[in-house]
Each structure stands twice: as C-alpha cells, then as structure tokens.
Amino acid sequence: MTEPKTHFRTCNICEAMCGLEIKHRGKEILSIKGDKNDPFSRGHICPKAVALQDFYNDKDRLKTPLRKTADGWKEISWDDALEEIATRFRGIQESHGQDAVGVYLGNPNAHNFGNAIMLPRFFKALGTNSRFSSASADQLPHHVASNYMLGAGMLIPVPDIDHTDFMLIIGGNPIVSNGSLMTAPGVGKRLKAIQERGGKVVVVDPRRTETAKKADQHLFIKPEADALLMLALAHTLFDENRVNTGHLTPMIEGLDQLAEAVKAYSPETVADACGIDAQTIRQLARDMADAKSAVCYSRMGASTQSFGGLCQWLNNTLNILTGNFDRRGGAMFPQPAFDLLQGRKGKISSYGRYESRVRKLPFYNSEFPVATLAEEILTPGDGQIRAMITIAGNPVLSSPGGTGLDEAFESLDFMVSVDIYLNETTRHADIILPATTGLEVSHFDVFFNSFAVRNTAKFSEPMFEKTADQKHDWEILRDLSLHLTGREDDGITPEMMLDGGLKQSIYADQGMSLEQLKANPHGVDLGPLQPCLEERIQTEDGKLHIAPQLYLDDLKRLNEFALADGTGDYPFAMISRRLPRSHNTWTQNSHRLVKGKDPCTLQINPDDAQKLGLEDGQTAVVSSPVGHVRLPVELDEDMFAGVVSIPQGWGHNREDTAMNVAKTQPGVSMNDVTDSQRVDALTGNAAFNGTRVTVARG
Numbered sequence: 001m002t003e004p005k006t007h008f009r010t011c012n013i014c015e016a017m018c019g020l021e022i023k024h025r026g027k028e029i030l031s032i033k034g035d036k037n038d039p040f041s042r043g044h045i046c047p048k049a050v051a052l053q054d055f056y057n058d059k060d061r062l063k064t065p066l067r068k069t070a071d072g073w074k075e076i077s078w079d080d081a082l083e084e085i086a087t088r089f090r091g092i093q094e095s096h097g098q099d100a101v102g103v104y105l106g107n108p109n110a111h112n113f114g115n116a117i118m119l120p121r122f123f124k125a126l127g128t129n130s131r132f133s134s135a136s137a138d139q140l141p142h143h144v145a146s147n148y149m150l151g152a153g154m155l156i157p158v159p160d161i162d163h164t165d166f167m168l169i170i171g172g173n174p175i176v177s178n179g180s181l182m183t184a185p186g187v188g189k190r191l192k193a194i195q196e197r198g199g200k201v202v203v204v205d206p207r208r209t210e211t212a213k214k215a216d217q218h219l220f221i222k223p224e225a226d227a228l229l230m231l232a233l234a235h236t237l238f239d240e241n242r243v244n245t246g247h248l249t250p251m252i253e254g255l256d257q258l259a260e261a262v263k264a265y266s267p268e269t270v271a272d273a274c275g276i277d278a279q280t281i282r283q284l285a286r287d288m289a290d291a292k293s294a295v296c297y298s299r300m301g302a303s304t305q306s307f308g309g310l311c312q313w314l315n316n317t318l319n320i321l322t323g324n325f326d327r328r329g330g331a332m333f334p335q336p337a338f339d340l341l342q343g344r345k346g347k348i349s350s351y352g353r354y355e356s357r358v359r360k361l362p363f364y365n366s367e368f369p370v371a372t373l374a375e376e377i378l379t380p381g382d383g384q385i386r387a388m389i390t391i392a393g394n395p396v397l398s399s400p401g402g403t404g405l406d407e408a409f410e411s412l413d414f415m416v417s418v419d420i421y422l423n424e425t426t427r428h429a430d431i432i433l434p435a436t437t438g439l440e441v442s443h444f445d446v447f448f449n450s451f452a453v454r455n456t457a458k459f460s461e462p463m464f465e466k467t468a469d470q471k472h473d474w475e476i477l478r479d480l481s482l483h484l485t486g487r488e489d490d491g492i493t494p495e496m497m498l499d500g501g502l503k504q505s506i507y508a509d510q511g512m513s514l515e516q517l518k519a520n521p522h523g524v525d526l527g528p529l530q531p532c533l534e535e536r537i538q539t540e541d542g543k544l545h546i547a548p549q550l551y552l553d554d555l556k557r558l559n560e561f562a563l564a565d566g567t568g569d570y571p572f573a574m575i576s577r578r579l580p581r582s583h584n585t586w587t588q589n590s591h592r593l594v595k596g597k598d599p600c601t602l603q604i605n606p607d608d609a610q611k612l613g614l615e616d617g618q619t620a621v622v623s624s625p626v627g628h629v630r631l632p633v634e635l636d637e638d639m640f641a642g643v644v645s646i647p648q649g650w651g652h653n654r655e656d657t658a659m660n661v662a663k664t665q666p667g668v669s670m671n672d673v674t675d676s677q678r679v680d681a682l683t684g685n686a687a688f689n690g691t692r693v694t695v696a697r698g
C-alpha cells in the first residue's frame with residue numbers, strides 16, 4: 001500500500017488565496033485542511049476548498065473534446081477539434097473581418113495561473129477587438145477609477161484591514177464572499193481584530209448581511225444611492241473643515257473642482273434618497289475623519305449598479321480626503337512579486353479607444369461591456385459577431401439578461417467553449433474543449449497578489465498529474481494559437497514567464513525566483529503593505545487626479561436619479577447575494593456543497609410580504625419587463641423595506657446540460673430577470689442591483 005503524502009497548495013476558487021494542506025494516498029484524498037504554516041492565510045479555509053476533491057472526481061466533468069452533431073455530442077481528437085476551429089475562425093474573419101470572432105472570458109481565468117499569464121499571446125494570435133469578460137459584470141468601475149485617477153487600471157487600492165482603526169464597508173459582504181479586491185483570507189478574524197484594538201466597523205447595505213451582523217454599526221441604504229451618500233460624506237468633510245490630504249497633498253490635482261462639485265450634496269439633500277438621516281451621515285463623516293486611520297471599501301453592491309463608476313471614484317476620494325490613501329491603516333498599494341505594472345510606465349492606455357458598435361458603450365480594460373454582447377451578435381451589419389469562443393465562463397447564467405444570450409449564442413455560425421462542464425453556456429457550442437482544473441494545475445496567483453492585504457508569494461505544483469490526453473487551459477489556447485497562425489511552438493511556458501517576472505521584481509535581491517518559491521511550499525512572506533504610491537503611480541504628470549472630468553460630468557445622471565421616484569409599476573428593487581457554499585455558477589455539481597435545504601430563496605421583509613399575502617416557504621414569482629422566475633419565499637427581518645434579494649449564480653434547470661448533481665438543486669437564474677440594457681452608463685458595467693421588479697404569489 002502506498003504511504004499517505006501531504007501536498008501544500010493555494011486554493012484557487014476565490015480571491016482569498018487560502019493555503020491548503022491535503023493528505024492523500026495515491027489518488028485517494030484523505031483530508032483537505034487549512035495550511036497553518038501558510039504565512040498569508042495561516043490556516044483559514046472555507047467549505048468550498050474541501051469540494052476541490054469533488055471537482056477532481058466529478059463524473060460529469062468533460063475529459064475529451066466534444067463535437068455537436070445531429071445525433072448528439074461525439075468525442076473527437078484534439079487535432080481534429082483544433083484544426084476545425086482554426087479553419088472556421090479564420091474563414092469567418094476573412095469573410096467578415098477580424099472582429100467577427102468574439103471572445104468571452106469568465107472569472108476562473110483570473111484564478112488560473114496558465115491563462116492569467118498566457119492569454120495575451122492567444123489574443124495576439126486571434127486578433128479581435130470583440131472581447132468581453134465577467135469583469136464588466138463585476139469590478140470594471142474599480143479599473144476605470146484607477147485608470148483616470150492613477151494612470152493604470154490595475155493599480156487598485158486595497159484596504160489595509162490589518163492595521164485600520166475604522167472600516168466603512170459599502171456593498172460588500174466579505175464574511176461570506178471572503179473578500180474581493182481585498183484578498184484577505186479569514187476576514188471575520190481580521191474584522192474582529194479591528195474591534196479588539198478599539199476600532200470600528202460600519203456596514204452600509206440594503207440587507208443586514210452576515211458582515212453587518214458582526215459590525216459595530218449597520219446602515220440600511222436604498223439600492224443605488226451609495227454615490228449620493230459618499231458625496232454627502234465628502235461634502236461634510238469640506239463643510240466642517242475636516243479635509244486633510246496628508247503626505248499626498250503635493251501630488252493631488254483637482255481638489256478645488258472636487259470641493260465645488262460636492263457643494264450641492266449636503267447630508268440633508270441626500271437623506272431621503274439614501275434612506276439614511278442627515279445627522280447619521282454627518283456623524284459617519286466625522287467618525288471617519290477622526291479615526292487614527294480609516295478606510296472606505298466598497299464592492300459589488302456599489303459596483304454592479306447604475307452608478308458603479310461614480311461609487312468607485314468617490315470611494316477613493318473619501319480615502320484621499322481623510323488622509324488615508326497610501327497610508328498604513330488606509331487604502332494601500334500592494335507590491336507583488338509578479339508585478340502586473342512591470343514595464344508598463346509610459347504605455348498609452350486603451351481606455352475609451354473604441355465604442356461598441358450597437359449601443360456605443362466604451363471600450364475599457366481592453367474589452368467591451370458584456371451587457372452588450374447579445375446585441376453585438378444579434379444585430380446585423382458590418383462588424384457583427386458571427387462566431388464566439390467562451391473560455392471558463394458561463395455568461396448565460398452570469399450576465400444580465402441571460403436569456404438574450406441563449407438566443408444570441410444559438411444564432412451564431414460557429415461557437416467554441418473551453419470549459420470543464422456541459423452547462424447552460426457550453427451547450428450552445430459546436431465544439432467544447434475540456435481543460436484540467438483545480439488539483440491538476442500548478443498555481444501562482446498572478447492577479448490576486450496585486451490585491452492582497454499583505455505581500456506574499458507562493459507557487460503550487462500540480463497535485464495530480466494530468467493524463468496524457470488532457471490539456472491545461474493555457475496549452476489549449478497555445479495549440480489553438482499555433483493552428484491559427486501556422487507558427488511553430490516557441491516552447492515558452494507560464495513558469496518561464498513567471499520566473500522572468502519574479503527575477504525582475506523589487507524582491508530580486510532577496511533571491512526571488514521560481515526556484516525560491518518551489519523550495520518554500522507554504523509560501524514566502526514579503527511583509528506588510530508599505531506606502532509606495534509615488535513610485536507606483538502611472539499618470540503622465542505623476543499627479544493623483546482627484547476630480548477627473550468624466551466623473552464630474554456623470555453627476556448630472558445621478559441628480560436625475562435622486563429626484564426620480566423610480567418605483568412605478570415595479571415596486572421592488574432586486575439585489576443579489578452570495579452564498580457561503582457556492583461560487584458563482586459552477587460549483588453546484590458538488591453534492592457536498594448543494595445538499596440540504598434549497599438556498600436559492602427570495603428574501604423579503606415580513607411587512608412587505610404580508611402586504612402581498614406571501615408566507616414563508618410559498619412560491620413567489622418575481623418579474624421585470626425582461627422575464628420572470630419562480631422561487632420560494634424566505635421572510636427576513638434583515639431585508640430593507642422595498643428590497644428583495646436572490647442568490648446569483650443559480651438556475652441549473654435549462655435543458656441539454658449535463659451537471660447532474662446541480663440539477664438536483666437547480667435554483668433559478670436571477671439574470672433571467674435582470675436587464676442587459678441596465679448598465680452604469682459611465683463604465684458600461686452591468687447594473688444588476690436595483691433592478692425594478694414586481695413580486696406576487698406564484
């Protein structure tokens with residue numbers, strides 16, 4: 001009998017980068033636990049990591065390329081699949097232009113070492129500007145704010161949660177999500193530590209969330225009113241002479257314009273629109289300004305809404321005005337061992353270079369907003385998308401107006417998916433290319449080290465070797481690139497690229513290299529975040545632009561919202577929530593994670609429910625002009641009046657899919673109700689939150 005062995009690696013499901021200690025005997029997994037010796041996560045883990053073994057062993061997982069035929073799916077060889085794809089893509093591009101082939105990248109790309117590092121090479125080979133990703137259903141406003149304020153979309157400020165004395169969380173639920181654009185495994189402990197050192201945590205959310213319940217103060221807010229709240233906070237800081245920009249003062253450009261712009265937004269003016277009284281808003285501004293250190297952190301609730309752009313600009317602005325930007329305990333800038341900004345200085349940003357063909361939405365972050373994908377496929381004319389490749393994405397469930405994408409994908413001349421499942425999106429493909437995943441891949445967190453609350457570095461070897469016939473995601477894209485270009489393989493691997501980057505980093509003189517990481521399987525600690533904005537800022541003039549014109553111009557739209565009574569025929573505002581035991585749309589095929597009571601419920605305030613005659617457990621129908629879903633009602637005192645919440649990432653009830661465990665507990669897709677026309681007009685980001693709906697017995 002083989003001896004049990006222990007393997008150390010980083011979990012790559014979500015952003016938290018938890019170190020895992022996995023005991024196994026050959027292919028049999030004996031236990032998955034948190035790695036106490038990981039210098040970053042120190043033993044933290046969540047239930048999803050234990051399910052990595054389920055994804056590894058999943059009978060539904062695809063292992064061989066599949067081709068759709070009149071008689072159903074047929075296995076084909078890699079060579080036949082790649083040759084056919086290259087021929088079809090090139091043919092379509094020759095007849096209809098380079099942009100006639102579109103790409104959608106899903107969230108796991110950001111967690112996939114090979115793809116994170118090698119995707120640019122694939123894009124070069126394919127040569128299309130018709131690029132889309134889940135980023136525009138997520139964090140795009142953060143990139144846009146960083147681009148216009150700091151000169152680089154990837155230079156994102158991160159809350160220094162371990163040293164702050166005051167944390168204001170707007171529209172984030174890190175106790176469940178484990179943090180986002182704040183890689184911080186074990187958020188619960190870190191928040192508690194703020195309180196234990198005499199600090200304060202405040203949560204602003206239309207739902208009294210799991211995080212809010214641990215906070216010192218929770219403020220219910222009406223969905224999408226966050227920008228108004230933040231403007232009033234900034235107003236108060238100016239009004240009460242509490243602005244103190246600290247060491248960044250010489251760098252800041254535009255402070256006068258900002259002071260002028262916020263004049264109109266007194267707490268008294270915005271109180272009704274926010275649902276928070278003026279005195280509470282004033283006190284919040286004072287508390288933030290008076291704290292020894294403070295940070296405002298706003299996430300999904302403030303990003304995927306109609307004013308996501310304004311919110312992320314104002315979020316940075318509040319941290320700057322209180323002297324907490326680039327300062328210990330405030331919003332800080334990681335210095336990762338593999339630096340996404342390396343060699344970028346002086347490069348011209350592509351932000352705003354193009355407009356989308358149909359709806360004229362901006363090209364930001366090297367892509368168009370996913371909210372416009374369906375119409376770019378369905379609207380005839382020059383530049384129409386006629387073929388697609390989706391890579392590790394499930395936009396039919398994850399994008400606003402998912403049913404529109406069902407129709408759009410079905411209309412394509414040709415579609416390819418690189419994925420691990422036959423699911424709601426990949427069922428539309430002509431060819432599916434299966435990738436390795438989870439325990440079979442090596443890992444280095446290319447992106448999330450750039451958003452982490454401490455500088456560390458770790459490389460994980462694959463735990464299980466892939467079989468001879470399997471390919472890693474990056475190998476699939478490499479081989480497809482070679483078929484597209486007819487070139488020979490240059491032999492470059494993600495490991496080589498990583499090693500090159502590590503050796504050029506600021507840690508090079510400490511011996512930073514892939515070899516060093518391989519010798520330290522628990523990871524290497526590089527210390528707490530340090531002030532470094534002066535070196536890292538990428539604006540041409542080296543200044544921090546606190547009031548970029550595009551944001552000032554967008555205030556007009558916010559003013560219209562503040563005055564409008566948006567309720568009309570659709571009296572409820574719908575918001576999304578995340579569940580502790582699922583990750584977006586793809587982890588629901590683990591029995592371990594989905595067993596038990598159906599978690600996909602409509603949370604509604606009991607008073608609202610009573611008026612509708614709805615009781616706990618009854619079925620409700622939730623409708624918008626776009627579509628409707630039916631799901632069980634959960635009466636919940638923790639919901640703000642007039643607001644209902646549905647989990648995102650569910651709805652495994654469409655036909656022709658093969659996630660058979662997920663089908664036992666399918667839930668519904670809230671994106672059958674959201675509207676692809678609802679975006680933040682400034683950034684093009686999807687506006688899921690605040691979707692107007694009716695609720696009735698159904």
Ligand SMILES: Nc1nc2c(c(=O)[nH]1)N[C@H]1C(S)=C(S)[C@@H](COP(=O)(O)OP(=O)(O)OC[C@H]3O[C@@H](n4cnc5c(=O)[nH]c(N)nc54)[C@H](O)[C@@H]3O)O[C@H]1N2
Nearest residue numbers: 106107138392393394395398418419437576584585586648
């Ligand atoms: N209403 C609403 N919608 C939302 C959100 C919300 O809060 N509310 N959240 C948004 C957010 S933040 C995000 S990030 C998006 C996510 O949107 P998507 O990225 O489109 O959705 P995922 O569920 O992450 O899809 C991952 C896909 O990759 C496959 N996959 C998993 N692992 C691998 C792998 O290793 N290799 C390959 N090739 N494939 C793999 C899965 O089978 C699945 O098809 O959803 C967004 N949609």
Ligand SMILES: Nc1nc2c(c(=O)[nH]1)N[C@H]1C(S)=C(S)[C@@H](COP(=O)(O)OP(=O)(O)OC[C@H]3O[C@@H](n4cnc5c(=O)[nH]c(N)nc54)[C@H](O)[C@@H]3O)O[C@H]1N2
Nearest residue numbers: 171172173177180223224299300301578579582583584689
């Ligand atoms: N367990 C689990 N963890 C995950 C994921 C998952 O699916 N499951 N997904 C991962 C991904 S891809 C991401 S991007 C992160 C996201 O991580 P978070 O940003 O923490 O995301 P959510 O948990 O969706 O929290 C959004 C919060 O915003 C609130 N909200 C909704 N509308 C508004 C509004 O208008 N204003 C305000 N102030 N609040 C509002 C919601 O009630 C919710 O509490 O989580 C990651 N982690």
Ligand code: SF4
Nearest residue numbers: 011013014018046049
């Ligand atoms: S919190 Fe995220 S990274 Fe940590 S174990 Fe859970 S899924 Fe993995």
Ligand SMILES: [Mo]
Nearest residue numbers: 107134138139
């Ligand atoms: Mo996300």
